[in-house]
Amino acid sequence: MSTKANLANNMLTPEHKKRKLEKIYWISLFIVFGIGVYSIITGYFMQGMESTYLSNIVPWGGWIAFYIYFIGLSAGSFLLSTLVYGFGMEKFEKIGRAALLSAIVCMITGILFVFLDIGRPDHVMNAVIYWNVTSTMSWEIHFYIVYLILLVVELYFSMRNDLVKVAKSKNFKGKLSRFLIFNKQEYTDIDKGKDKKRLKIMGIIGIPLAIFGVHGGTGSIFAVLKAQPYLNSALFPLIFIISALVSGTALSIAIYVIKCKVKKQQADHSMIRSLGSMLALFIGIEIIMVWYEFLVGFYGLEHEEIGTLQLIMGSPYSWSFWIFQMGFALLFPLILLVIKKTRESINWILGASVMVLIGVVGVRFNMVIPTLIMPKIDGMPYGNYYMNLSEWLTSFGVIAMCLILYTIGEKLFPIDELDSHEKGVSKHE
Amino acid sequence: MAIHSKSYLQPEDYSKLADQFVPNSDKVLATSPYDSELGKNMARDARKVINGKLKIEDFHRVYSASLIKEFGDQYASGPTEPGRNSSTSAGTGPKWGMVIDLKKCVGCDTCTVSCKAENRTPPGMSYNVVLETIKGDYPNFSITNLPKPCMQCDNPPCVQVCPTRATYKMENGIVIIDNDRCIGCRYCMVACPYGSRSYDFGNSYEQEMVGYNDVTSPEYGIERGKRKKGAVPEETVRKCSFCYHRLQRGEEPACVETCIGDARYFGDMSDPNSVVSKLAASPRAFRLKEELGTKPRVVYLR
Structure with missing residues (x-):
């Protein structure tokens, strides 16, 4: 926090500007969140699923797409954080806690989205009580709970040394930290060693949990559906995992760079560059997988699968495939991250990451909706689905809640490493 | 006749009417190659089963032997055979x-x-x-x-x-x-x-x-x-x-x-x-x- 104090002393005007910016940020977030809450109450709670444009033909829509989007962000950011805590790649240590926090917040957001999609919230505990062992969704619900607990515990241990430091201050943050560390006075080297070991174990446990349990599992919710030949392929969960890595890496880059820009801190160029090349690698793998998925799909000659592919690529909704999935999520960022001039520039890397974050929304929509629009049996009608105003407002409200939660987390806990900042700044100065 | 009378038909009037269309059971059963007495007894006891005075299992126990004797291979029903009442036990009952x-x-x-x-x-x-x-x-x-x-x-x-x-x-x-x-x-x-x-x-x-x-x-x-x-x-x-x-x-x-x-x-x-x-x-x-x-x-x- 010393950097903040220095900033306040030396440069009053930028600090002033920053406060104003922050105010605008909070106000706009709370307005969007408020509208979202209003639309949840008037739509979801008062009218139920009738408030959406879902139908018996397209029973899953935008909220499910956003749900897998956020689950993907969470699993991706977590897998990135395991590079630090599981495999000890200290190069990325600066984004470790932020990645964990964003994993937690995105997980909560994803679960909230799927909760909104459930018709009877009063029955929802049945999914925990009556466990159907053959149901992937039932396994997912249990995995999400375990995963969320693991994330929280891991984040706690990763920032325990800084919590001890913060606990010495007298403000609310200090009080909260004192409560969280059970009034621990000193953080010794023994503690440090222990925590490092704990983090490593949790990171290693977390990898299979995130891959098999959370994201591969979410992919297999869709992949096991033999009624949907487009989804019913063994590659599908893998595409889920790899696109989780893509979006998670992009999220971590975007959060780190934007945070540095707002706080006027020097960003760690070499780390961002290596994250950028990692992002390019993941995008490359995803392109390979998607290519083979479509190739095998076309050669399968299955009427419904080809129909679905035609819907994705050639229907009035195909802009979401060509612009969002192919453009924003795969090709544009890949080009940006490969060309020498742009891959060196932090702004371009940030641009590529933001593009990915927007594009992957389209990827998720294309996973859920076109296959449902395609009729299952000849003679059944085609579905017609697009999100209505209520669904959009609710979605934006929930996304605003996600940002609010993340920012509160950043404000309350020492998400940035206290030492490394000073080091990082001094290194570049 | 009854349509023109002011009073409503009584139950016994219906039986009289019915006697005219329902054929005599003895005559009909006599044309069948199978035992008439068995059929009449079974019909009587079946009514008891419906009224709840006789258990279906007892009914089968009484008649199983004579039914096998009478119908041989064609007889395919019995207390152990599927019946709607025994659908509680596993593997039986209609599918x-x-x-x-x-x-x-x-x-x-x-x-x-x-x-x-x-x-x-x-x-x-x-x-x-x-x-x-x-x-x-x-x-x-x-x-x-x-x-x-x-x-x-x-x-x-x-x-x-x-x-x-x-x-x-x-x-x-x-x-x-x-x-x-x-x-x-x-x-x-x-x-x-x-x-x-x-x-x-x-x-x-x-x-x-x-x-x-x-x-x-x-x-x-x-x-x-x-x-x-x-x-x-x-x-x-x-x-x-x-x-x-x-x-x-x-x-x-x-x-x-x-x-x-x-x-x-x-x-x-x-x-x-x-x-x-x-x-x-x-x-x-x-x-x-x-x-x-x-x-x-x-x-x-x-």
Whole structure:
């Protein structure tokens, strides 16, 4: 926090500007969140699923797409954080806690989205009580709970040394930290060693949990559906995992760079560059997988699968495939991250990451909706689905809640490493 | 005669009337090659069974030996044989199935209408639909009408994926939904290859049809009274149950009963002598999307 104090002393005007910016940020977030809450109450709670444009033909829509989007962000950011805590790649240590926090917040957001999609919230505990062992969704619900607990515990241990430091201050943050560390006075080297070991174990446990349990599992919710030949392929969960890595890496880059820009801190160029090349690698793998998925799909000659592919690529909704999935999520960022001039520039890397974050929304929509629009049996009608105003407002409200939660987390806990900042700044100065 | 008289007919008048059309039982039974006394005794005791004075097991115990003596191999019923009352024990009881003869179907949608009337499904939901596909161009074309209820698969994908075990397969072959447990996640709808499941969005015909909400169908034999906003089964998934509530009182499903061309057959698939089993063994028989391995209990005759 010393950097903040220095900033306040030396440069009053930028600090002033920053406060104003922050105010605008909070106000706009709370307005969007408020509208979202209003639309949840008037739509979801008062009218139920009738408030959406879902139908018996397209029973899953935008909220499910956003749900897998956020689950993907969470699993991706977590897998990135395991590079630090599981495999000890200290190069990325600066984004470790932020990645964990964003994993937690995105997980909560994803679960909230799927909760909104459930018709009877009063029955929802049945999914925990009556466990159907053959149901992937039932396994997912249990995995999400375990995963969320693991994330929280891991984040706690990763920032325990800084919590001890913060606990010495007298403000609310200090009080909260004192409560969280059970009034621990000193953080010794023994503690440090222990925590490092704990983090490593949790990171290693977390990898299979995130891959098999959370994201591969979410992919297999869709992949096991033999009624949907487009989804019913063994590659599908893998595409889920790899696109989780893509979006998670992009999220971590975007959060780190934007945070540095707002706080006027020097960003760690070499780390961002290596994250950028990692992002390019993941995008490359995803392109390979998607290519083979479509190739095998076309050669399968299955009427419904080809129909679905035609819907994705050639229907009035195909802009979401060509612009969002192919453009924003795969090709544009890949080009940006490969060309020498742009891959060196932090702004371009940030641009590529933001593009990915927007594009992957389209990827998720294309996973859920076109296959449902395609009729299952000849003679059944085609579905017609697009999100209505209520669904959009609710979605934006929930996304605003996600940002609010993340920012509160950043404000309350020492998400940035206290030492490394000073080091990082001094290194570049 | 009675029509012109002022007083109403008394029960004994009806018996007198009936005596004129009902043939004498002794005379009729005498023409049969089998034992008349046995038939009359069995008829008398069968009435006792219906009245509850005699247990069905005792009835079988008394008559089994004489029936075997009388009918030999043709005798196929007995206390250990499947009967509706013994369906509680595992592996016995009927396994319901349906056969739909597409050559007899005229595409009149009577089944859809009667299903809607019987199950009182809300707007936008129909447990039974008739899919009409036209092949070829005029004048060389053919129309296929494909009535589509729930297939009641033996390997139901919907049961596989339900996170709460709210939908499951009953012993009698019917896949049912426990609406009190269903969380409304609609995963089963996405998993069903036949599009047989619908979600109750809470719509109602009340505005067009006064009193629509006053009565609901006793699906799965559960009386839920009035259809109330937010009460089960609203916001849960619903589907065809082969009119389970009708089966319980010994009636056929509504679509089978009302089919004008008699294109639908309903019966016990586990009984090899039943009409449905025989029809299902015909070379014309096929099932929808057989390659998926769901083993539907609805068989079509091409």
